[in-house]
Amino acid sequence: MPLTVELGVSEWAATRFAISPLSETVAGLQQLAAQVRRAGNLPWVRWAEAELARKPLRLPGVWPLITGCRASWPSFLVPAPRGAGPSLEDDLEAVLGTTDDQVRASLRRVFGDDLPGYAAALAARPCEGLRSLAGELRTAYDRLIAPHWPRIRAVLEADVAFRARQLAAGGAAALFAGLHPSLDWRAERLVLAGADRTVQPGPGGLVLMPVALGPTHVMIKCYTTTQTTVRYPVRGSGTLWSVRPPSGNAVRLIGRPRAELLAALRSPATTTDLARRMGVTPSAVSQHLRILRENGLVARERSGRSVLYVLTPLGAALLDVAGR
Numbered sequence: 087m088p089l090t091v092e093l094g095v096s097e098w099a100a101t102r103f104a105i106s107p108l109s110e111t112v113a114g115l116q117q118l119a120a121q122v123r124r125a126g127n128l129p130w131v132r133w134a135e136a137e138l139a140r141k142p143l144r145l146p147g148v149w150p151l152i153t154g155c156r157a158s159w160p161s162f163l164v165p166a167p168r169g170a171g172p173s174l175e176d177d178l179e180a181v182l183g184t185t186d187d188q189v190r191a192s193l194r195r196v197f198g199d200d201l202p203g204y205a206a207a208l209a210a211r212p213c214e215g216l217r218s219l220a221g222e223l224r225t226a227y228d229r230l231i232a233p234h235w236p237r238i239r240a241v242l243e244a245d246v247a248f249r250a251r252q253l254a255a256g257g258a259a260a261l262f263a264g265l266h267p268s269l270d271w272r273a274e275r276l277v278l279a280g281a282d283r284t285v286q287p288g289p290g291g292l293v294l295m296p297v298a299l300g301p302t303h304v305m306i307k308c309y310t311t312t313q314t315t316v317r318y319p320v321r322g323s324g325t326l327w328s329v330r331p332p333s334g335n336a337v338r339l340i341g342r343p344r345a346e347l348l349a350a351l352r353s354p355a356t357t358t359d360l361a362r363r364m365g366v367t368p369s370a371v372s373q374h375l376r377i378l379r380e381n382g383l384v385a386r387e388r389s390g391r392s393v394l395y396v397l398t399p400l401g402a403a404l405l406d407v408a409g410r
Contacts, residue, residue, distance in 0.1 A: 089278040089306060091314065093291065098258070098274075100291030100313075103249060104167040105242040107235060108177035109317060111227045112152060112164050113299040115145070119153040127299055129327035134230050143229055147215065148222045150204045151196075160192045163219070166293040166313040174227050178220045186212040236359040237326060238298045244354035244394050245296040245321045247387045265294070265318050266304045276316075278304055296320035326353050336405060344374050348405055351384060354396045 093101070117123060117131055118138075152159045165180040184192075189212040193205045201209055208215035231238070253261040262271040268279045276292070290313045297305075298320045305317040336345040343366075350360055357375065361368040375395055378384045383401035387394045397405075 091276040091278075091292070091306065091308070093274055093276060097291045101294065102291065103246045103294045103296075104169065104172070105239065105246065106164065106167045106172065106177055106295060107174045107227060107231060107239075108181070108223060109164050109167075109295055109297055110235075110238055110299050111174075111223055111231050113297055113301075114230055115148065115226060116152055117299055119149075124299075124301055126323055127327065130234065130299065137229065141229075143226060145222045145226060147204065147208070147219045148226070150202075151219075156196060158196050160189075160196055161307045162189060162192050162216075163223075164307075164315070164317075166315045167295070174224065178224060181220055181223070182216050184212070184216060189216065236362070237353060237355065240355045240359055240392075240394055241298055241320055241322050241326050241353050242296050243392055244387065244396060247394070248321060249294070249296075265316075268304055269318075278306055290314075292316050294318070298323050298326060322353060335407075339404075340378075343370075344378055347371070347374055347378065348383060348397065348401055351395055351397045351401070352405075354387070354394045356392055356394060360395070 114130070114134065117127055118134055123131070148163070151163065162181060162184040165177070165184070168176060168180060190209045193201055193209050197205050208219075249261060249264070252264050259271045262269045262276060270277045270279065293313045293315045295315055295317045296319070297317045300317060300319060302319055304319075306314070307317075308314045336348065339345070340348075346364060347360065350363060355363070357368050357371050360375075361371045364371065375384060378401070379386065379395075382398055383404060384395050385398050387396055
């Protein structure tokens with residue numbers, strides 16, 4: 087039997103998109119634990135493993151909660167973000183806002199009534215335990231996610247902008263059909279194929295969250311401490327870690343700086359992120375982007391406070407043809 091989430095008018099009206107640095111942190115740790123290993127993220131995994139070999143990272147509270155041969159993990163570790171694009175501190179504040187009863191209920195759903203020692207200790211003193219977990223998650227983010235967060239965030243924001251256009255053009259059916267092949271929208275019901283349980287949604291609408299470091303399948307959590315979350319693989323993740331220089335043909339056609347910019351925009355990015363990656367000033371990047379945009383090779387998309395540059399079909403075709 088598939089997993090079905092019924093959405094009334096009020097729930098659908100409250101449904102929104104969000105991105106979460108904490109979600110990426112937990113997903114990245116699960117990649118390192120080979121819980122949800124995804125081939126496209128192997129370059130990041132290799133980098134992270136080398137980083138941890140250089141300087142080990144101790145996570146005595148978080149690690150046993152998210153690893154092991156279990157089908158789930160405590161949902162209070164990744165609550166639904168309160169805004170569209172919160173900071174890590176916003177996410178951790180939501181974690182610390184979990185009530186004692188919510189912590190204990192989440193642990194029982196994952197481990198059953200006979201809690202293992204580390205979970206039992208957390209259940210006995212939830213407030214103190216959550217503060218310790220928040221500290222570990224902050225350290226994990228600083229070491230493993232923060233160096234790559236501008237690139238990850240750019241891809242996540244580009245996904246949200248694309249989904250918003252899908253929703254505007256085709257409604258809920260088009261939106262959910264495009265999120266993932268296993269999702270379907272049927273008469274005010276969101277259906278996840280391959281699941282074998284029926285759940286009731288949490289308070290409010292859904293929070294749709296693209297994930298770059300997560301698995302290839304959709305994760306629906308109805309028992310978060312806030313709203314029901316639907317975490318799905320982000321669009322364009324295949325280009326996130328690729329570092330492919332432009333071909334000689336593209337360089338000869340439009341010059342090396344602009345060819346390198348086009349190649350870098352296989353993953354959407356901001357001017358600041360592009361300048362950092364290319365080792366030049368933002369003003370220099372802006373000048374080249376202006377020329378590329380005037381010639382229809384790149385486009386601008388606003389996502390919240392950020393302006394993302396993306397390849398147009400013409401820009402992608404130029405890279406493809408020049409590469410061949």
